[in-house]
Amino acid sequence: MTTEERSDRIRPPEETGPAPADGSADRRADLTAAAAGALLVAVAIAVGWVIQEGDGSLQVHWPPLLASWDPHVGPGTPAAVAVAVAVVAHGPQLAARLPWRRLLLTCWTGSVAWILSLALIEGWYRGIARRLTTKHEYLRVIDRFDDIGAALRGFTDHIVIGPPGNWPAHVAGHPPGATLTFVGLDRVGLGGGAWAGMWCIVLGGSAAVAVMVALRALTGEHLARRAAPFLVLAPFAVWTGTSADGYFAAVAAWSVALLALAATRTARHPAAAALGSGLLFGFTCYLSYGLTLIAVLAAAVLVLARTARPLGPFLLGALVVPVAFTLAGFHWWEAYHLLVERYYQGAGGTRPYSYWVWANLACTTLAAGLATVAGLRRAAVSAPAAVRALRPGTTTASQRLALLTLAALLAIAAADLSGMSKAETERIWQPFVVWLMPVAALLPDIGTRRRLAAQAVLALLVNHLLWTGW
Numbered sequence: 001m002t003t004e005e006r007s008d009r010i011r012p013p014e015e016t017g018p019a020p021a022d023g024s025a026d027r028r029a030d031l032t033a034a035a036a037g038a039l040l041v042a043v044a045i046a047v048g049w050v051i052q053e054g055d056g057s058l059q060v061h062w063p064p065l066l067a068s069w070d071p072h073v074g075p076g077t078p079a080a081v082a083v084a085v086a087v088v089a090h091g092p093q094l095a096a097r098l099p100w101r102r103l104l105l106t107c108w109t110g111s112v113a114w115i116l117s118l119a120l121i122e123g124w125y126r127g128i129a130r131r132l133t134t135k136h137e138y139l140r141v142i143d144r145f146d147d148i149g150a151a152l153r154g155f156t157d158h159i160v161i162g163p164p165g166n167w168p169a170h171v172a173g174h175p176p177g178a179t180l181t182f183v184g185l186d187r188v189g190l191g192g193g194a195w196a197g198m199w200c201i202v203l204g205g206s207a208a209v210a211v212m213v214a215l216r217a218l219t220g221e222h223l224a225r226r227a228a229p230f231l232v233l234a235p236f237a238v239w240t241g242t243s244a245d246g247y248f249a250a251v252a253a254w255s256v257a258l259l260a261l262a263a264t265r266t267a268r269h270p271a272a273a274a275l276g277s278g279l280l281f282g283f284t285c286y287l288s289y290g291l292t293l294i295a296v297l298a299a300a301v302l303v304l305a306r307t308a309r310p311l312g313p314f315l316l317g318a319l320v321v322p323v324a325f326t327l328a329g330f331h332w333w334e335a336y337h338l339l340v341e342r343y344y345q346g347a348g349g350t351r352p353y354s355y356w357v358w359a360n361l362a363c364t365t366l367a368a369g370l371a372t373v374a375g376l377r378r379a380a381v382s383a384p385a386a387v388r389a390l391r392p393g394t395t396t397a398s399q400r401l402a403l404l405t406l407a408a409l410l411a412i413a414a415a416d417l418s419g420m421s422k423a424e425t426e427r428i429w430q431p432f433v434v435w436l437m438p439v440a441a442l443l444p445d446i447g448t449r450r451r452l453a454a455q456a457v458l459a460l461l462v463n464h465l466l467w468t469g470w
Contacts, residue, residue: 030374030443037365037373044362051355059347059423062466064359065366066424070467076120076127077464083114084233084456091229092448100221103228104209110232112205118463119201119241128197131242131470136169138182138244139196145183152176153329159338161345170244172342176330177286177321178244197242204246207434208232210253214260215438218304218404219397227438229452234437235459236367239427243470248287249431252294255280256435259298259314263305274310278317284431286321289336290420291431293411300407304400306393340420348422356422363426364412368436369458371451375439379405382442398442408435427470 041064048063061068087110098106119127133139145151158165159172166172171179182196190199208231215224240246258277261267281298284291302308322332343349365373379402386399395403412432415421421428440451462468 026378026444029377033377034370034374037370040358041362041365044359047355048359051352057350057352058355059351064356064362064423065426065462065466065468066470067462067466067468069465071465072121072467073464074121074123074127076117076122079117080114080121080460080463083110083117084453084460086110087114087229087233088449088452088456091232091452092226092445095225095228100216103225104212107212107228107232108205108209111208111234111237112202114232114234115201115205115237115241115246118237118459119197121463122467124194128201128242129192129194131193132182132196132200132244133193138168138171138179139193140168141171141179142183142186142191145179148180148183149328152325155330156335156338159335160342169346173339174244174288175286175332175335176325177283178248178288181244181247181287200244200247201241203250204240204430205250207246207250207253207430208234208437210250210257211434211438214253214257214301215401215404217257217260217264217266218301219401223397223401223438223441226441229448230371230437230440230455231434233452233455233459234434235369235455235462236426236430236433238459238463238468239367239470240430243427245288245427245430248284248291249434251280251287252284252291252431253434255284255294256297256301259310260301260305262310262314263301263307270310271313274313275317277310278314279320280317281314282318282321286325286332288428288431289332289339290415290428293414294431296411296414297404297407297435300404303390304395304403306390343420348420351422353419353422357416357419360416360421360423360425360429363423364429364433364436366458366462367426367429367433369455371440371443371455372436374451375442376405376409376436378402378442379439401438401442405436405439408432424470 044064048058048060052058052060052063058064060066091110094106095103116128119131121127131137155167155176157163158167160166181199185191185195185199190196208228211231212224212228215227240249255277258267258273258280262270262274262277267273277298281294284294298314302311325332382399382402383406386395386403389395389399390403412429415429415432416425443451
């Protein structure tokens, strides 16, 4: 059986069918959902200003975002506007007509262009070359990893605030896989902020491709194509260029994509795909502690594909990185508990949970856009029927997309309720938010370009009116 034949076995009849219905009641409900998202952001801004002006406990200058008011234009402005106009005008048509592999390459190129042009609004130095070299960032400690073995064995000694030589915030706040990435770039001659920034931008852009690959395997090509322009013009691209979280999002997304290929047996070698997925998942957990929640998406993939067959190779692959780091002297659980201690020593401990537990969702709304909020309404409406259809295996493509999206939302909820994500979630939650973007494919064709334009305008306004700091 060929790869395409295996793929056809899981594709629903509706894959090449019409777009979702556009009844007036649905249209009004979509607009209401989007308005509710906008209201949430407005309330978070208003309440945030009152709290921040009162006692400064939010630790952000333009709540709920970690940003400062700074209206400006820059060398990336014409390019960003041009990319937005091009995707709005031609994105849906190209997504429908391009051959699949060419579409993937086009989406990667478009996503990188969008991320890069937004970053260049701040200029090359301020927007890219300097971002990962500031006092909180990974590149500040490259010289402390001349002896990598010794650095890993002593990594946990420098997490909490107090002992001499404690790590900068981002180094302390992540397992050493993140820092070792930039150490590796330095070792092969790609040192400095510019190379590090471009690494995050180029790999961050590939997350859109990974999501499309997973969607094609799980829901069929039709919905993957409909989602493509929304993945390219994601508002969270403002924070992808350049922060390491864009890179983290790509690694996590490719882990899920490979698992989807293995679970649906659309990969030529499903066991190898599952093994690769596990390897990337294990590495993801050593890039960021919070990304263990990607396991929620991995579980959703297996449930939607109705198989546990890839689990063995996946778990085998997932053990490789943890075993290697443990043998090298870094102990994940010990480091995580020390991080919690540091979190409550610093800004994370003073930021009020009562505000951030819901204001984080306002940050997510700004990162995902109002088109995504409208799509989430449709996903929520279809969820009960989708869950009932899981047992007999009669879920439609749209229902599977809805459930995959809601799994990402569940991961966000877990991160939010944990209390370890208070502020900066517009950047930190990129690995989850990228899986929310395809839900816009559940919306009807009518108004697609308007919704894309709204997504682009949101990103352009944030990037031109605020200095986001990342």
